[in-house]
Amino acid sequence: MRGPWPMLAYRVRYVGGPGEISQKYIDIIHKLQVKTFEGEDVASKRRKKAECHWWVVYADGEPVGFGGLQLFNYFKPKFGFIFLTGVLKEHQGKGIKKKIVRCMEKKLRSLGITRLVSYASYWNLPSANSLLSMGYKLYKPSDPDWGMKGAYFLRKEL
Ligand SMILES: CC(C)(COP(=O)(O)OP(=O)(O)OC[C@H]1O[C@@H](n2cnc3c(N)ncnc32)[C@H](O)[C@@H]1OP(=O)(O)O)[C@@H](O)C(=O)NCCC(=O)NCCS
Numbered sequence: 001m002r003g004p005w006p007m008l009a010y011r012v013r014y015v016g017g018p019g020e021i022s023q024k025y026i027d028i029i030h031k032l033q034v035k036t037f038e039g040e041d042v043a044s045k046r047r048k049k050a051e052c053h054w055w056v057v058y059a060d061g062e063p064v065g066f067g068g069l070q071l072f073n074y075f076k077p078k079f080g081f082i083f084l085t086g087v088l089k090e091h092q093g094k095g096i097k098k099k100i101v102r103c104m105e106k107k108l109r110s111l112g113i114t115r116l117v118s119y120a121s122y123w124n125l126p127s128a129n130s131l132l133s134m135g136y137k138l139y140k141p142s143d144p145d146w147g148m149k150g151a152y153f154l155r156k157e158l
Contacts, residue, residue: 008059010091012099014107017053018071028056032066036086052083055103057096064091067100069107072117079115079155080108085127097130105158114158119151128152 015025033042048070057065065087069080082104087096105116118136120128136154 008091010064010094010096010099011058012055012103013058014103015054015056018051021054025054025056028063029054029066029068032056032063032086032088033084035088036065048083053104053107055100057087057100059091064088065096065100067097067104069104071111071113077115078113079117080104080113082116082118092126095130097127098134101131101134105156109158115155116158117153117155119148119153121148121151128154131156 015021015028030042049068052068052070054069055067056063057067065085067085068083070083072079072081082101085097085100101116108114108116116136118131120131131154134156136156139153139155141153
């Protein structure tokens with residue numbers, strides 16, 4: 001959806017990794033999650049959240065989006081997984097998710113990890129299209145129990 005702020009510059013800030021994110025950013029992310037995942041149980045996955053690297057996107061000093069990246073270091077090859085992304089409705093369709101994912105890719109490369117994996121529910125076309133336009137490819141996970149049912153899996157070699 002197009003918002004009324006066409007000239008806004010969006011700034012993505014890395015706000016912390018596993019075990020180091022402050023309560024201030026946990027609260028900001030929680031509020032954004034409540035707004036962007038309307039009606040979903042946002043308290044779930046609490047333990048996994050603590051294992052993620054997090055980014056918050058700002059427009060004029062106001063938080064408008066967020067993203068969390070989980071590392072799967074015990075797989076071969078190691079990979080990163082897009083745990084959550086959310087962008088406030090008024091700011092959607094302006095490439096904010098792509099900005100967050102670029103930061104995730106950079107973080108992974110700095111850690112020597114060269115694969116990023118995600119999934120999108122079959123109905124979530126903006127989520128899938130954002131990744132497809134960045135060169136992500138659809139694939140079938142080798143473990144059918146991995147992830148959620150009825151979702152498209154996407155990945156990119158970085
Ligand atoms: C999914 C979400 C994070 C995408 O954020 P965003 O910043 O708007 O995404 P982007 O602007 O980077 O990309 C959106 C893409 O979808 C496309 N798109 C937008 N609306 C669409 C629609 N109704 N149908 C198909 N494609 C659509 C855009 O054209 C864009 O494509 P492009 O990359 O080829 O230009 C955002 O919609 C959101 O917060 N949704 C609610 C929470 C959610 O579902 N999160 C994802 C699951 S973790």
